[in-house]
Amino acid sequence: MKITENCSLKEHNTFGIEAKAHKFVEYSSVEELQAFIRQRSAAGDSSPLLHIGGGSNLLFLGDYEGTILHSSMQEIYVTANEGDYVYVRVTAGITWDAWVQYAIDSNWFGLENLSLIPGEVGASAVQNIGAYGSEAKDFIIFVDAVDLETGEIRHFTAEECRYGYRDSAFKHELRGRYAVTHVHFRLSHAFRPILDYGGLRRAIEERGFDETNLTPQQLRQTIIEIRRAKLPEPSELGNAGSFFTNPFVAREVFEKLAAENPSVPHYDVDAERVKVPAGWLIEQCGWKGKALGKAGVYDRQALVLVNLGGATGKDIKALCEQIQADVRAKFGINITPEVNFI
Ligand code: EPU
Numbered sequence: 001m002k003i004t005e006n007c008s009l010k011e012h013n014t015f016g017i018e019a020k021a022h023k024f025v026e027y028s029s030v031e032e033l034q035a036f037i038r039q040r041s042a043a044g045d046s047s048p049l050l051h052i053g054g055g056s057n058l059l060f061l062g063d064y065e066g067t068i069l070h071s072s073m074q075e076i077y078v079t080a081n082e083g084d085y086v087y088v089r090v091t092a093g094i095t096w097d098a099w100v101q102y103a104i105d106s107n108w109f110g111l112e113n114l115s116l117i118p119g120e121v122g123a124s125a126v127q128n129i130g131a132y133g134s135e136a137k138d139f140i141i142f143v144d145a146v147d148l149e150t151g152e153i154r155h156f157t158a159e160e161c162r163y164g165y166r167d168s169a170f171k172h173e174l175r176g177r178y179a180v181t182h183v184h185f186r187l188s189h190a191f192r193p194i195l196d197y198g199g200l201r202r203a204i205e206e207r208g209f210d211e212t213n214l215t216p217q218q219l220r221q222t223i224i225e226i227r228r229a230k231l232p233e234p235s236e237l238g239n240a241g242s243f244f245t246n247p248f249v250a251r252e253v254f255e256k257l258a259a260e261n262p263s264v265p266h267y268d269v270d271a272e273r274v275k276v277p278a279g280w281l282i283e284q285c286g287w288k289g290k291a292l293g294k295a296g297v298y299d300r301q302a303l304v305l306v307n308l309g310g311a312t313g314k315d316i317k318a319l320c321e322q323i324q325a326d327v328r329a330k331f332g333i334n335i336t337p338e339v340n341f342i
Contacts, residue, residue, distance in 0.1 A: 001036065002026040002072075009064065013055035014118055015307050015316065016238030022047070023067040030181050033069070034151035040067075041149065049148055050342065051179040053120035054095065057127060057240055059339050061313040069179060071122065076102060085186050087141065092122025092180045096129070104216045108187035110139050112216050113194055115223040118234065118241060122180040126170040127338075128163045132223060133197035137163035139185045145178035154178060165275075166245050166338055191216050200226075230301045238307030239298065243320065244278040244335045257331060278327075278335045279303035285326040295319035317341065 007024035010016060027033045040049075048066030052058065071093035080087040086108050090099055096119050100111045113132040114124075123129070124136040125143045140163075143156045162169040170178065193214055195201050203226055204211055209218045232239050249257070254274040258264050261284070267275045282288065282302040289299035294311035295318065298304040305316055320337055327335050 001028065001032045007068070009055070009060055009068070012052060012068070012070070013058050013060055014234035014238060014240055015059060015311075015313070016234070017060050017307065017311070017313050017316075019060035019063050019313065021064040021066070021068040024070070025067055026070050026072050028072045030073075030146060030153065033071075033146050033179060033181070034153075036069075037146065037148060037151040041151070049176075051122075051148070053092065053123035053126075054118055056118035056234070057123065057339055059240065059313045059316055059341050061317060061341055064342060071120075071179075071181065073181070079184065084188050084190055086189060088185050088187060089144075089182050090121050090185060091182055092120060092125075094121045095119075096121055096124055100220070103185075103187055104220055107189065109189070109191040109216055110134070110187045111185075112219040113197070113200075113223055115220045116227045121183050125161065125180050125183045126168055128166055128168050130166065131227075132200055133194045135163070135165075137161075137168075139187060140183060141186045142184040143180055144182040144184070145180045148177060148179055153181075165248075193219050195219075231304060232298055232300075232306055237298075238311070239304050240339045242278075242303045242338055243305040244282075244303060245338045246275050246278050247281075247333050247335050248273045248275050249333055253332070257333075276333070277303070281327045281331055281333060281335065282323055285323065285330055287323055287326065292319040292322055297323070313341070 004024045007021045009019045009021055025036060027036060049069065050064065050066065051069045071091060073091035073093045075091045077089055078086055079089050097116050099121050100115050103111050113134040114129065117129050117131060125140055128135055128137045137158065140158050143161055145154050145156065147154060201211060203222050204214065207222060231241065248269055251272055251274055254266060265277050265280055269275050279302040287297045288302040290297055291308060293315050294308045295315040296306045296308045298306050305319060324335055327333055
């Protein structure tokens with residue numbers, strides 16, 4: 001176990017915000033994590049505890065006056081093979097995209113559309129990451145976690161995780177109570193590409209790939225190129241991917257919006273609700289490519305807020321609040337951050 005006191009968090013958040021943690025604990029086994037928790041409980045230490053992954057969905061508003069936990073466990077192993085399916089247990093600390101690449105290289109399919117999403121495997125199970133018509137929940141069977149108060153191991157079925165759009169029980173009733181240590185995925189031995197999202201088919205064609213004979217590597221490459229063209233690289237421009245979730249609006253509200261803006265992009269959720277892209281709403285408010293101090297709105301995707309250099313968490317939050325107020329004033333729609341404010 002590696003413990004660093006007064007640790008800089010700059011390398012642990014993709015916004016590149018300069019903040020410090022009182023203590024940063026990197027554990028390399030479940031037993032180490034359990035021992036740390038039990039020791040802390042025995043000492044009556046109730047200071048704040050935060051488990052992080054790749055820091056791609058966090059905004060530090062100041063220094064963290066507690067302990068930050070991070071897993072350095074790097075293991076992928078097959079637990080079962082049954083017919084078309086392979087079941088694989090993956091440690092939380094593995095970089096998400098390294099896992100996607102590993103799966104494709106192993107001829108385990110399903111994750112191709114989730115290529116290049118930043119962050120680590122543990123966070124995928126908390127956040128239910130998604131892109132281009134796929135979501136992590138489509139492949140998660142179980143989640144192993146450690147109780148941060150008692151050190152006990154818990155297994156959650158996908159049903160108990162209560163997955164929804166960018167949502168899970170780990171963001172609600174289980175919030176802050178568990179450290180996810182492993183995620184169990186069910187992938188397929190057969191490649192069945194999902195190509196229905198937006199311009200994906202066109203992007204495949206433009207690259208000269210044959211849709212009827214597409215390889216998983218070609219699909220992954222296409223997704224990577226689409227993402228690179230639209231989303232900033234955190235090492236070049238600090239950001240946390242989509243800053244807001246796309247709002248679900250009541251059908252009556254949507255119909256009014258569509259009457260005034262016939263070109264509004266949208267996805268039907270169910271009979272009552274329609275999902276409207278927050279990026280479009282923000283762009284309509286004139287924020288795309290604009291800045292408030294050192295915090296900016298990315299010029300190729302208005303859903304992404306960026307650190308233009310030296311921004312604090314509070315600078316980003318101020319921009320977030322201004323955008324929310326403008327979207328509310330213009331459209332009467334509330335948009336909610338996907339990023340966690342710490
Ligand atoms: N749009 C605009 N202006 C913008 C951005 C988007 O008009 O500045 C419009 C687009 O033209 C398009 C629609 O909004 O018609 C949707 O845009 P896009 O396909 O880029 O997807 P998104 O809804 O903005 C979501 C995810 C992304 C994911 C993409 C692709 C959320 C919060 N975000 O974005 O996820 O990559 O779909 O599946 O659901 C992330 O979570 O960090 C992330 C990048």
